[in-house]
Every structure is written in C-alpha cells, then in structure tokens.
Amino acid sequence: MKTTSLSGKIFDAVNIVFLALLAIITLYPFWHVLVGSVLPYEEAIKSSFNLFPTKWTFEAYEYIFSKDTILQSLLVSVLVTVLGTLYQLFITAITAYPLIKQDLPGRSAIFLFMVFTMFFSGGLIPYYLLIKNLGMVNSLAVMIIPAALSMYNMIVLKTFFQSIPVELEESAKMDGAGYMTVFFRIILPLSIPSLATIGLFIAVGQWNNWYQPMLFLNDKDLWPLAMVLRDILINNNTNATASFSAMNEQFMLADTIKYAIVMVSVIPIIIVYPFIQKHFVKGVMIGSIKS
Structure with a gap:
C-alpha cells in the first residue's frame, strides 16, 4: 500500500x-x-x-451576425488565417530543411545572417515604404506575404528536423529519391507534431493580427475581425456603439455587443485547439531538444 x-x-x-x-x-x-x-x-x-x-x-449574437460588417470581417479573418498559416508553414519548412545539411555552402553564415534579423530591423518607416513600393497597401496580401518567416519558428523546426534519424534519408537516397522527394515524403510526414505546434502559433498570430491592418488597410471592407474589434473597443467608435445601443423596439447595452464580438473572435481558436492539442506538447518538447 x-x-x-x-x-x-x-x-x-x-x-x-x-x-x-x-x-x-x-x-x-x-x-x-x-x-x-x-x-x-x-x-x-x-x-x-x-x-x-x-x-x-442571444440577441447580441443575432444582432452582430445580422450586420454585414461583422460577417465580412469574420470571412476576411478566416481567409487570412488559413492562407497565412499554410504559406508561413511552407516557407518555414523549406528554409529550415537546407540549414540542417552539413554540406550546404555558407550554412553558418546564412544562419547567422538570418538570426541577426531577430534583433535588428530597418524600422517602421523603411518597412512602410517597402510595402508601399511593392503595391501591397490596401491589399490583403500585406497580411500574408511580408510575414513569411519567423526565425523563432524556423529554429524550432530546424531543431526538430535534426532529431530525425539521418539513416532514413540516406536509405531513401539509395533508392533513388532526391531532396524534394525526401522532404515531402519523409521529413514532412514525420514532422507533423512540430508543424502542428508551429501552425497553431502562426494561426493565433494571424487571427489576432490588427497591427498590419492598422498600418496598411485604409479600406474598412478589408479589415479582419481583430481590427474591427479594436476599432470598437480601443477607439470607442461612436458610430458603431450608437448603432449598437438601439434595436428598433428593444434596447441593448453597447458593452453587451462588445462582449459578444470578443466571444466571436475567441471561439474559433478555442474550437481549433483541441484538434491540435495532441500534437502540441510533443511538438514543443521534441522541437526544443536536439537528440
């Protein structure tokens, strides 16, 4: 006992x-x-x-889903989150994989140069001018393309790739497989826990992203839900709260509507998390320890 x-x-x-x-x-x-x-x-x-x-x-929820602005911003958030997550995962994976190759010319210099960008940047004004010259102002592309690579995510994924036995890749090459075949048929399938973990980080960041829209999206029809929520909560949009206060013969506090919008913005991530949870701990632990 x-x-x-x-x-x-x-x-x-x-x-x-x-x-x-x-x-x-x-x-x-x-x-x-x-x-x-x-x-x-x-x-x-x-x-x-x-x-x-x-x-x-549930009148607050019925009300906000009856408004085209909320529905449109919700669709924009879903689109940007899905495309942005897949895009960033792909860029992160194809960047991390070559950096584990010992025979890559200038591998250390390339890695140090990329790490340098974690601590130093050109600043907001050069960044804005770059985005403007690329023609991405007032375009949903500005929420997807510039955020192609996070060095933190790349380092985690690179460490995970290094934990995969090199014998698997060597045996595949003996059977005639090239680098791309090995990458898509062996490396990526074995990396699902780490990819799922990093994908969750990216998706949450994309879903909650209001900073990029605030800088570059002047057209409110392109605003994601996070930006609409910020406009209501932080700036206390008088037009929005005024319309929220009265509903024909019924009255409702503007705060009730704000709370409902917050819940609408949070619930999708809560729904997604249980499907990722089984990979989450494993992905973080394996991706943080080099075997």
Whole structure:
C-alpha cells in the first residue's frame, strides 16, 4: 500500500489550492465576457458583476451576425488565417530543411545572417515604404506575404528536423529519391507534431493580427475581425456603439455587443485547439531538444 508523508500531503494540498486559484484567475475574465454577452438589458444595468445570471439572451449574437460588417470581417479573418498559416508553414519548412545539411555552402553564415534579423530591423518607416513600393497597401496580401518567416519558428523546426534519424534519408537516397522527394515524403510526414505546434502559433498570430491592418488597410471592407474589434473597443467608435445601443423596439447595452464580438473572435481558436492539442506538447518538447 502506497503511503505519503505528511510533508508530501501538505505539498499536494498547497499545490492543488495554488493551481485552483490560478485556474480561477485565468478563466474568470473569459467567464465574465461570456456572461456579459448573454445578459439581457434589464439584468446588465442592475450590476456590473453577474457571476451566475438567472436570465440570458442571444440577441447580441443575432444582432452582430445580422450586420454585414461583422460577417465580412469574420470571412476576411478566416481567409487570412488559413492562407497565412499554410504559406508561413511552407516557407518555414523549406528554409529550415537546407540549414540542417552539413554540406550546404555558407550554412553558418546564412544562419547567422538570418538570426541577426531577430534583433535588428530597418524600422517602421523603411518597412512602410517597402510595402508601399511593392503595391501591397490596401491589399490583403500585406497580411500574408511580408510575414513569411519567423526565425523563432524556423529554429524550432530546424531543431526538430535534426532529431530525425539521418539513416532514413540516406536509405531513401539509395533508392533513388532526391531532396524534394525526401522532404515531402519523409521529413514532412514525420514532422507533423512540430508543424502542428508551429501552425497553431502562426494561426493565433494571424487571427489576432490588427497591427498590419492598422498600418496598411485604409479600406474598412478589408479589415479582419481583430481590427474591427479594436476599432470598437480601443477607439470607442461612436458610430458603431450608437448603432449598437438601439434595436428598433428593444434596447441593448453597447458593452453587451462588445462582449459578444470578443466571444466571436475567441471561439474559433478555442474550437481549433483541441484538434491540435495532441500534437502540441510533443511538438514543443521534441522541437526544443536536439537528440
């Protein structure tokens, strides 16, 4: 029979209490926004603190999905996230793979030059002028093409590639396979955990990206959901909140609409995460340790 010392029991109890408090602190903001998004007007004006509402309504969600602006921004976010994630994963993979080859001429110099860009950049003004001269201002391409490669993701993936036994590649080459065949038929299939992990990082960054649209997208029809949400929450868009305040014969707090938009922007990532979770820990651990 397994016995636990008194000190062990105390440690377990303190650990459970600490983790429970941490979970509550982490989850409460999400719960507060979720509750706020379904509160009826008469309940919302009574108190700003409603932990367990007795009444709820989905009028806020019905309202925002009836607006073309929200639906269009949601579609833009989905498009940019899907294309941007696939594009960045491909660029990251084809960059990391050659850098594991010992016989690549100038491999160390190329790698050091790329790492240099992690710490130094040309600055915002040269970057803006570059994007403008490339003709990507007011184009969805500005949210996809410039963010082709993250050095952090590339280093993680490169380390993962190095953990794959080189004998697999050598045996494939003996059977007549070239570099591209090895890359697509052996390296990538074996790298699914790491690719899934990096893909999740990229997708979350793309979904929450408001900085690029703020700099380069003047046409509001091209704004993603994160930019529309920022415009409402940060800038307190008076036109938007004014239209949110009245609904024909029913009234609704602007905050209720804001909470609903926040939930709409968060839920897609929450839905995607469980499908990636099984690869997440494995991908991070394997990609961070060189065998």
